[in-house]
Amino acid sequence: MITLYHCARARSFRPLWTLEELGLPYELKMLPFPPRVFAKEYLGINPLGTIPLMLDGETRMTESAAIAQYLVTKYGPTPLAVGVDEPDFGAFLNWLHFGEATLTFPQTLVLRYSELEPEERRNPQVVADYSKWFLGRLRIIETITAANEHICAGRFTAADISVGYALLLAERLGLTSQFGPAVTAYWARLQQRDGYKRAVDSENRAGDEQGLARRD
Numbered sequence: 001m002i003t004l005y006h007c008a009r010a011r012s013f014r015p016l017w018t019l020e021e022l023g024l025p026y027e028l029k030m031l032p033f034p035p036r037v038f039a040k041e042y043l044g045i046n047p048l049g050t051i052p053l054m055l056d057g058e059t060r061m062t063e064s065a066a067i068a069q070y071l072v073t074k075y076g077p078t079p080l081a082v083g084v085d086e087p088d089f090g091a092f093l094n095w096l097h098f099g100e101a102t103l104t105f106p107q108t109l110v111l112r113y114s115e116l117e118p119e120e121r122r123n124p125q126v127v128a129d130y131s132k133w134f135l136g137r138l139r140i141i142e143t144i145t146a147a148n149e150h151i152c153a154g155r156f157t158a159a160d161i162s163v164g165y166a167l168l169l170a171e172r173l174g175l176t177s178q179f180g181p182a183v184t185a186y187w188a189r190l191q192q193r194d195g196y197k198r199a200v201d202s203e204n205r206a207g208d209e210q211g212l213a214r215r216d
């Protein structure tokens, strides 16, 4: 049985969404955010203190895009993976990792310096600069989704899950009004997927059962 450690609406949503799209059984362990502060015992399981942590037998992984790649590769064949023999294999890996490394990282600075730091350490300049950074990098997704329903390979893949999570975080940060029309429509399409809805339900259910408040 796969075990996934998760905080509501955090990057661990990528593996959760992937598990739901694949219909795999898993155990979801919800943690308060940040676990490093509010669930110190978690450091004994994951010394990094970050989520996700996915356990699958002897396999331990802590990178959300890599876990999505692992799941679709190991538990395929599935259309969510793009094979090495397909023309879009490179594009698949590129956008899968772009979703985290390029689209999510700048937003974590926005989150940190607008909400998570104590009042006296908040920094509107960092928030403005890294919001702009994110929106600048998002232009390439606007171009792609203006011409394509999905990011690559002509179908829904784990790369859409990776980019989709960055859009979920942007929504939480109030950046959606600055999305272009194609990204707005793409994000709406992603949220209509049954797999996405099941992941949201699963997170809410596990949070309720484990006594954790839902996060907006």
Ligand SMILES: N[C@@H](CCC(=O)N[C@@H](CS)C(=O)NCC(=O)O)C(=O)O
Pocket (backbone or CB within 6 Å): 010, 011, 012, 034, 035, 036, 049, 050, 051, 052, 062, 063, 064, 065, 100
């Ligand atoms: N690159 C990693 C980042 C993991 C990460 O930093 N997760 C955040 C939540 S989204 C976290 O655990 N933050 C709490 C902390 O740093 O203490 C991934 O994609 O999974």
